[in-house]
Amino acid sequence: MNGDAQSLASEPLPGGADPGGCPADRGAAPGARSAGGGAAPGARPADGGAAPGTPGCPITIDPLVGSLAAETEALRTAGPLARIDLMGAEVWTVTTHAEARRLLTDTRLVKDITRWNLWRDGEIDESWPLIGMVDAGRSMFTVDGAEHRRLRVKTAQALTPRRLEELRPVVERVTARLLDAMAAHAAEAPDEPLDLKSAFAQPLPMSVVCSLMGVDPALEPRLHHLYEAFFSTLTPQQERLAVLRELDELYHDMVRRKTASPGDDLTSALILADEGGEPLTAEEVRGNLEAMVAAGHETTVTLILCAVRALLTHPDQLRLVLDGQVGWEAVIEETLRWESPSTHLLLRFATSDIEVGAGGAAIREGGTGGAVIREGGTGGAVIREGEGVAMSYRAIGRDRAQHGEDADRFDVRRPAPIRHLAFGHGPHICPGAGLSRLEASVALPALFERFPGLCGVAVAGTRNRPVLTQNELESLPVRLG
């Protein structure tokens, strides 16, 4: 039995998400407030019978990320479109591969926060803990259509397979430096466990993305600290807004200096780019730089850590890889599917009503709220104009209709290609997918080659950090052997 299945057996579903009905005593998330057309978190709808994951009975996404396994199961049961409470904001989330593929290319869903009913109605404002991930300034992350293509094209060109090969020596150099430091630690304190996250998985992607964007390496520890605070749901909102201001200033300053004296890096290339006579503004360069650094490190940290954890807890599969019977690529793709580094990605907004799940029996009768839910079979749910929609990538990676009845099982022998959506789909598909695969394909074999006796210390007890958008481990203690 894998770790996930074990934890499922013993953990309650989040938000009291008993598929039998909306529980009256479900507690609201810390700091949460009622928002949107549905009832306040914890309230039982008037008819008393709405199923979890429907309007008026949202599944509360646990800001402390106490149990991803149980949460994924609750979302899957409620899907393909489930109503969730995201720290006080009631929105939809998509939980299946097929619907995610469809909706991620639906131009009626946009990133523009001014289309969100909760924003327009003043229900959501700067005090919402996740606001910095939705109202993140102008960048490729927050616009759509022709404007999106203009903001994205130069970055995408810098990450083609050929250009990535030029980055390989950087990835190899940083990997070797970190492994040397770990070996020195092992020589000095052979009995002391080492946190693989802080010693290896965290600094590698940060150094690589900073090198790509031309960020001064001396800033890396500060950036790491700022992003930790930014993403943590436990950070008080005033402190998070101060973090955002500091990041803004830091990146503004960087763009100013590179405009005066461009270097051989992607930020300078964005400054100098002349997209059909429409160069990016300083604000747009700053936004893209910030999007790249923010999106370009934690996700890859998670990919590397979750791959190592999966192998350490499935030693038979590790043996297959070390014996050369299965390639590292299979480990990387299966980890991306099984432990999607993005958990709930924020947010798109409907510019008109959109029907979801038509014909699908998975939609059950709902109660009150902004959307109409018809009974399964012929109907579906309607995302109403103005409503917010997230993508629950972890549930999508475990979709049994897409990946089979054993979707909860980690199995590096799964037939390739594994068609997962860990990097999204459609116009906003991750431009850094190739880079993160390159990093993992260098880091993982190098790690196990340098430390063949690597083993986990109480790996089954590893916990997630309180981060809603990423599947981020607190730490991963190991002995190097």
Ligand code: HEM
């Ligand atoms: C395992 C690693 C990674 C995962 C799982 C991942 C996942 C994703 C996903 C799911 C999206 C789509 C978001 C949406 O639908 O709106 C995305 C977008 C993005 N990612 Fe990644 N990412 C990873 C690594 C990276 C890296 C290394 C970089 C940069 C070097 C990067 C930069 C971006 C940017 C800038 C976007 C926004 C693209 C747009 O909106 O057009 N990501 N990523």
